Amino acid sequence: MNSNHVVFVYxxxxxxxxxxxxxxxxxxxELGEGxxxxxxxxxxxxxxxxxxxxxxxxxxxxxxxxDGLAALDGLEGYPRFYDRTVVRDLHGAVxxxxxxxxxxxxxxAPRIESGDWVAWLRARKEVRV
Known part of the structure; x- marks a missing residue:
């Protein structure tokens, strides 16, 4: 039996x-931002x-x-490179x-204080220009 899995991507x-x-x-x-x-x-x-x-x-x-979870496991090198754990959104909805x-x-490795990869990338690109 196939099932679906909720995943937080960052x-x-x-x-x-x-x-x-x-x-x-x-x-x-897509379940939304978190x-x-x-x-x-x-x-x-x-x-x-x-x-x-x-x-x-x-x-x-x-x-x-x-199949999606298996594809993500492969991409992320689970369990050798990354671990996988269940977490809850800070707003408690998901x-x-x-x-x-x-x-x-x-x-x-530099810590990204904002915790936002996309914003971090934008800032890095602005600095390089």
Missing amino acids: GTLRKGQSNRRVMKPHLVR VIQGEMYDLGAYPAVSLDGDGVVVGEWVEVTD EGWVYHMTGRIPAG
Whole structure:
């Protein structure tokens, strides 16, 4: 029996970002923007999130098929690279999976204070121009 899975995406899987195409064929529906507790770090081409700390992570809630969750597991290197844990939106309306790192954020990775990857990318582009 097939089932669907709710997932919080915060980086390259968000709308308009490079890896959205991986999820798109398996996307059942978009559930809206959200915020979870955690800390976001810039690893260069993508962000990493730690669920430790009292910061926030901005993203989107989506619902994907079983094949979609398997595709995301492959993209995120679960369970070798990223872990996957159920979290709840800070506004309490939604809960689902999020991919995160546990105690493995590379030393020297800049923390993204806003917790918003898309805003961080815009700011980086403005600085480079």
